[in-house]
Amino acid sequence: MTIESFFAMGGYAFYVWTAYGICGVVLVINVLMPLRQRLSFLQELARKQQRQQL
């Protein structure tokens, strides 16, 4: 099998790769969003604590 025929997916390239692409994007967002939110929340808490100490 050549690389071209692999990506062509027997003529169904649009459907197959769009499905895999959307799946990938949704799954990546789902772990990165809570991670980023948690880190920024921790920073916010740290700032609050510093203000209280002053």
Place this chain on the structure above:
Amino acid sequence: MKFIPDPIGKFFHRMASPPHFYALAGQMIPWLTGIFLVLLGYGLFAGLYLAPTDYQQGDSYRIIYIHVPSAWMSLFIYIVMALAGAIGLIWRIKLAEIMAISSASVGASFTFIALVTGSLWGKPMWGTWWVWDARLTSELILLFLYLGVMGLYNAIDDKRTASKAVAILALVGVVNIPIIHYSVEWWNTLHQGPTVTKMDKPSIHISMLIPLLTMAVAFKFYYVIAVLQRARLELLQRERTSAWVKKLVMEQSK
């Protein structure tokens, strides 16, 4: 009379303590991610490259390797969410409440993926993006149930009250799960019947079944990673004023 032996009771008590859970989840996520990536890598390679082309559907059938595992996860996560919600409702265990609400967004994502990939598979095979048949409609209702759980939780400020309300909604929605599962048998649907769960004689070849099951296991690992990630955030937000969070923040800002 004791139903649960001491060491096991202590184990669960320790596990359910927020600082311990927060730290343990943080340690487990890299390992789980490693296992997930290996399974995902093999599953994708086997599904997209090794598995043969289907004699009827050509290469379009390869959507099955994300569509079916996502659909399974959408049902599995809903049951976990309802069970965690029930445990939280009955025993008022904070961690169970957090697990329930953290499952909702992951479950909604898998339901969304199942619907979108199904649509992308339906267009070339059935000639339409969408039909209002029993399987598709009940899966769409599942998405609305997940979104309802998330919306209700965000609408109530007191998170303990919110968890109660969400648990009741999730439990009522459980009625939809058998409807989704049996929809292809109870009604005459455009959606095909089960191919894998006919355990006596699955109508799928082993070379296609192995990547499918690999992807299903990979998605299970993904769910655990995603739910732990979200649970850590949820836990911090709920416990922001507690001593252990203050200590954690102090140690990190040093």
